[in-house]
Amino acid sequence: MGSERIRIFAAILDNDDYMEGNMSITANEPATAYQPVSATDVLAYIHSVQMSNEDRRMVSRQLKREVDDEHLIWLKNRLEEMNALRKGWDGYDALPINKEIIKLIRELLELSPASYLSDWTLSPNLNATVLLETDIAVISIGKENMSYAIEGKSGFVGREDIPVSVENILSVIRLANQYAEQ
Numbered sequence: 001m002g003s004e005r006i007r008i009f010a011a012i013l014d015n016d017d018y019m020e021g022n023m024s025i026t027a028n029e030p031a032t033a034y035q036p037v038s039a040t041d042v043l044a045y046i047h048s049v050q051m052s053n054e055d056r057r058m059v060s061r062q063l064k065r066e067v068d069d070e071h072l073i074w075l076k077n078r079l080e081e082m083n084a085l086r087k088g089w090d091g092y093d094a095l096p097i098n099k100e101i102i103k104l105i106r107e108l109l110e111l112s113p114a115s116y117l118s119d120w121t122l123s124p125n126l127n128a129t130v131l132l133e134t135d136i137a138v139i140s141i142g143k144e145n146m147s148y149a150i151e152g153k154s155g156f157v158g159r160e161d162i163p164v165s166v167e168n169i170l171s172v173i174r175l176a177n178q179y180a181e182q
Helices: 002-014 039-048 053-083 099-111 166-181
Strands: 121-124 130-133 137-141 145-152 155-163
Touching: 053 099, 053 121, 099 130, 099 137, 099 166, 137 166, 145 166, 155 166
Parallel strands: none
Antiparallel strands: 121 130, 130 137, 137 145, 145 155
16 A cells, blocks of 8 residues: 555656646655655655645645545445345344445445545444444444434534435534544
């Protein structure tokens, strides 16, 4: 994964169309002196290179977009893995994920900006539902209803028996993301 981020960064800096008129980029050392393996390392490298603030922001935005897109692809692949689960997938009596829920979450992933979902994961639940989770929130998505819990600074907020829809899921994601920024 780290090498992919390096290629993204290198592609941005090696793009001749971009470089034309942006010759303010000069490295203190050859790029091969660094072998970043994470987004943090790549950002540290970006800050070690002498370039304008505008160029630095452009590279950072592009890197964030690529990382978000990569995570969205991971979520889509995870959903397809969950779609393949059969009865007893947990070694006991777990039910397969309801196909209507799979369809709804596919739609959610297609309509959502990647940045909305960058901190979220998908998990199957034993009762044929799906959990959409972050460090501070969980959304349980069923065939007809959904529920959520979000941990804020002053405790938990949540609600049950919400009619399930892409719009309602996105509203809860927005709310959880706002709590995460506080």
